[in-house]
Amino acid sequence: MDTTVNFNGSLLLKDTNFLNHENRGLRYGDALFETLRIINGKIVFWEDHYLRLMASMRILRMEIPMTFTMEFLQEQLLRVILANDMENSPARVRLTVFRNNGGLYLPKSNDVSFIIEASALKDPYYTLDPSSYEVALFKDFYVNANKLSTLKTSNKLTHVLGSIFSNENNYDNCLLLNQNKFVVEALNANIFLVVNNTVKTPPIMDGCLNGIIRKKLKEIFTRLGNYAFEESSISPFELQKADELFITNSITGIRPITKFRKKEYSTKVALDLLGKLNAKAIAERT
Structure with a gap:
């Protein structure tokens, strides 16, 4: 099965070229991310992740879209889970938010885009690995x-x-x-x-x-x-x-x-x- 990612609400195959050389995350590290566990379609500690993301966007002076409610982003996360047939299994999901293209160090805009990607996890809940570390x-x-x-x-x-x-x-x-x-x-x-x-x-x-x-x-x-x-x-x-x-x-x-x-x-x-x-x-x- 081809992995699907969510770019600004559009579901795309992971090999789709939807970013270019002007991406500010690539050029300047002008991006934030959250890595989450989703178990059987339920997001673990979602409120904490969401509030941390919003606080971080404010610190980086990113413009928070009116659509970026907790419910909207939750829906976007779960769309990726469904698209990748992971609704009944544990998954690792990364939500990346980056400032849009334009400008040098000084951005032309503080508007943002997002990418959501998912991969399978072995265990639904936390386990303690007994091996040496x-x-x-x-x-x-x-x-x-x-x-x-x-x-x-x-x-x-x-x-x-x-x-x-x-x-x-x-x-x-x-x-x-x-x-x-x-x-x-x-x-x-x-x-x-x-x-x-x-x-x-x-x-x-x-x-x-x-x-x-x-x-x-x-x-x-x-x-x-x-x-x-x-x-x-x-x-x-x-x-x-x-x-x-x-x-x-x-x-x-x-x-x-x-x-x-x-x-x-x-x-x-x-x-x-x-x-x-x-x-x-x-x-x-x-």
């Missing part, structure tokens, strides 16, 4: 901690180069540092550190992505009350003192880190959180 620090380039670094923009060269470094050195992932040498996030996920009964994650002001699963785990920790939860800077020296490290994103959910340098980690807290995250995902499907 080793990470390293990526020190060639740093995350510049500011409001832009917290957004899901298409400006991801540090993450691209970190991924190449990770692959060349047989690591499963890398951890990124900001200009103050604090641990910010993994290449594709937020990071959490566990020491005794305390769970830490970097604050947004350190430059980490304002992640959806990060937000959901914060809500879980607040409700549970059996973990001390902190948003505070993480020094690289703390990594080897931790009992547990895990990373989170909207597609994988929770992924335990099993090794950093010579330190190996448990997965106790990650296992405890998995069922609670899945329950939240089920309850908050749209």
Whole structure:
């Protein structure tokens, strides 16, 4: 079956040439994206994704079309699912919004276009992969901690180069540092550190992505009350003192880190959180 994408409401085969060399996402990284899970035609944490997208568009001074309601974009996402015969299976969906062609650094217009694409997922709900997962620090380039670094923009060269470094050195992932040498996030996920009964994650002001699963785990920790939860800077020296490290994103959910340098980690807290995250995902499907 040929994969179908949604470009501004028109369903097109994925190999259709509908973008050109003037695309501002290509030229300047002038684009945002959201990556979502859709299970049996239900979008997981859709309201959170939608509100983050709207806030990010305002920060980037993109003109938000009157049609860009939560209901309209939900309909457009589900049209792609139906067109690709994924309405009864789990899917990974990417919604990209970019400023329209025209201008150099200064755009001729702040109007936007969107693309929606989908691919199949193996599991309908979050699972915990028990295999080994080793990470390293990526020190060639740093995350510049500011409001832009917290957004899901298409400006991801540090993450691209970190991924190449990770692959060349047989690591499963890398951890990124900001200009103050604090641990910010993994290449594709937020990071959490566990020491005794305390769970830490970097604050947004350190430059980490304002992640959806990060937000959901914060809500879980607040409700549970059996973990001390902190948003505070993480020094690289703390990594080897931790009992547990895990990373989170909207597609994988929770992924335990099993090794950093010579330190190996448990997965106790990650296992405890998995069922609670899945329950939240089920309850908050749209």
